[in-house]
Amino acid sequence: MKIQNRQSQNQDILTQNQLPLPPGSLGLPLIGETISFLRDPDFATKRQQKYGNTFKTNLFGSPTIMMVGAEANRYLFSHESQNFVIKWPESVAILLGSASLSTQTGSIHQKRRKILSQAFQPRALASYLPTMSEISDRYFKKWEKLNQFTWYPELRQYTFDIACKLLVGTDVTNDTHFIEVFEEWCAGLFTLPIQLPWTKFGKALKCREKLLAKIEEIILQRQKQRNNHQDALGLLLDSRDEDGNSLSLEELKDQILTLLFAGHETLTSALSSLCLLLAQNPEILAAAKREQQISCAGGLKSEHLKQMTYLDQILKEVLRIIPPVGGGFRSVIQTCEFSGYRIPQGWSLLYQIGKTHRDQSIYKNPENFEPQRFGIDRAEDQSKPFGYVPFGGGIRECLGKEFAKLEMKIFAALLLRGYEWELVPGQDLDLVMIPTPRPRDSLKVVFRSI
Numbered sequence: 001m002k003i004q005n006r007q008s009q010n011q012d013i014l015t016q017n018q019l020p021l022p023p024g025s026l027g028l029p030l031i032g033e034t035i036s037f038l039r040d041p042d043f044a045t046k047r048q049q050k051y052g053n054t055f056k057t058n059l060f061g062s063p064t065i066m067m068v069g070a071e072a073n074r075y076l077f078s079h080e081s082q083n084f085v086i087k088w089p090e091s092v093a094i095l096l097g098s099a100s101l102s103t104q105t106g107s108i109h110q111k112r113r114k115i116l117s118q119a120f121q122p123r124a125l126a127s128y129l130p131t132m133s134e135i136s137d138r139y140f141k142k143w144e145k146l147n148q149f150t151w152y153p154e155l156r157q158y159t160f161d162i163a164c165k166l167l168v169g170t171d172v173t174n175d176t177h178f179i180e181v182f183e184e185w186c187a188g189l190f191t192l193p194i195q196l197p198w199t200k201f202g203k204a205l206k207c208r209e210k211l212l213a214k215i216e217e218i219i220l221q222r223q224k225q226r227n228n229h230q231d232a233l234g235l236l237l238d239s240r241d242e243d244g245n246s247l248s249l250e251e252l253k254d255q256i257l258t259l260l261f262a263g264h265e266t267l268t269s270a271l272s273s274l275c276l277l278l279a280q281n282p283e284i285l286a287a288a289k290r291e292q293q294i295s296c297a298g299g300l301k302s303e304h305l306k307q308m309t310y311l312d313q314i315l316k317e318v319l320r321i322i323p324p325v326g327g328g329f330r331s332v333i334q335t336c337e338f339s340g341y342r343i344p345q346g347w348s349l350l351y352q353i354g355k356t357h358r359d360q361s362i363y364k365n366p367e368n369f370e371p372q373r374f375g376i377d378r379a380e381d382q383s384k385p386f387g388y389v390p391f392g393g394g395i396r397e398c399l400g401k402e403f404a405k406l407e408m409k410i411f412a413a414l415l416l417r418g419y420e421w422e423l424v425p426g427q428d429l430d431l432v433m434i435p436t437p438r439p440r441d442s443l444k445v446v447f448r449s450i
Helices: 002-018 034-039 043-051 070-078 090-096 106-120 122-146 151-168 176-187 200-224 232-238 249-262 265-280 282-298 309-321 401-418
Strands: 054-059 062-068 084-086 148-150 327-332 336-338 341-343 348-352 419-423 444-449
Touching: 034 054, 043 054, 043 062, 062 070, 070 348, 090 200, 090 249, 106 122, 106 232, 106 249, 106 401, 122 148, 122 151, 122 401, 122 419, 122 444, 148 151, 151 176, 151 232, 151 249, 151 265, 151 401, 151 444, 176 200, 200 232, 200 249, 232 249, 249 265, 265 282, 265 309, 265 401, 265 419, 282 309, 282 401, 309 401, 401 419
Parallel strands: 062 348
Antiparallel strands: 054 062, 084 327, 148 444, 327 348, 336 341, 419 444
16 A cells, blocks of 8 residues: 555656646846835736736745635645745745744644634633723824824834733833834845845844844843733743743744734734725715714623624725735745646745735625625625635634734724724825835824714
8 A cells, every 4th residue: 555655646746747837937047026026016916917827936036936816725725734834035034033933834833823822812812902992092092182194103003012012011102212123123024135234134133133132121021920911922931842841032032023023014004904995985984983883882892892793894805905914925845736837846835815805706896895795695705715815824824813803893993983084185095015015105194083
């Protein structure tokens, strides 16, 4: 039986090696098509129209196959760790660190994920609700006083405050230096990894050192406390491996830096998209406000949030039409076949979230903002498995997705109940896509209480 299996595997490999590579262009030597990928928001669309749903390119110094569609997502997620492992652009991998959950693979990834998942269980999430509401109220009152301002940088500060408070148990509201250093670190993540003092990557490396020093302070302070909070840092501090050893200080620092990034960058993008899309669709905004007027007497407890079904549809549609993460990189560890093409070992693979969410075979009028497509009568996202993947899928699905959905819902409910906003005319609302989508002029608004 073993001999037959081996012969079958050898035959499969032989067949796969005879298959053609996907169509496409590898671009210039070394840099390939990286510059176009970073600068052109229609990079994938142009190539999909020319070559189809599976095509080759060269990004960040690696020959890469881009795969578009629900079936591609299903194939990748179901073969994770067999044919593919997580891969980040070199700049991201270096700046997140080798001990980050985002870069870990195999059993170590599974063990760390299991520890951290406790911070996102329903009981933990319910305990976060009052703090999220309190911080939201504080920011809304601040924005009401400002009246006219640029919202995107304010939203970045808002999500960072919540991530620090609920994931790390520290208050950085008045620590502007920490926030500034963090922002400069973020700016270097998706860049060419040229380590010179004046490059974004070089500056980000220096910021990483400063951030890790600050995080080390926080960790050492928390270690002195006998009763750790049940936040992500507390769970990491209390965890032990099979031999009873606690996590090293170096790993703790990388894990916390990753959590702050994950709980901040993508959420800021999602919230700015929510505010932009509601302002551009006044009928949907009015319907959302009506739902909040009906549920207003219920307060903002978990059971009341569950009754806001139209708001759920709005949030799902925001994440469909402008997903905060456009896709994900993998490294091919075993030559395989997809859609009649050879996927060679050693290449990179990039699956597409944004393009999947615009698939006309799944979504009717995909360019339109239509929350009702997620209602019971339409349920378009249910028509194809892996046709709706704003948080990825498989064993690497976003660990904090319920945290993100809760924060978005609390923010939206309180905003709709008490405030109104208008877009300042004449600004550029085209989206900059890297590292996460945001309006080019950062969303200038006039903000007031109702």
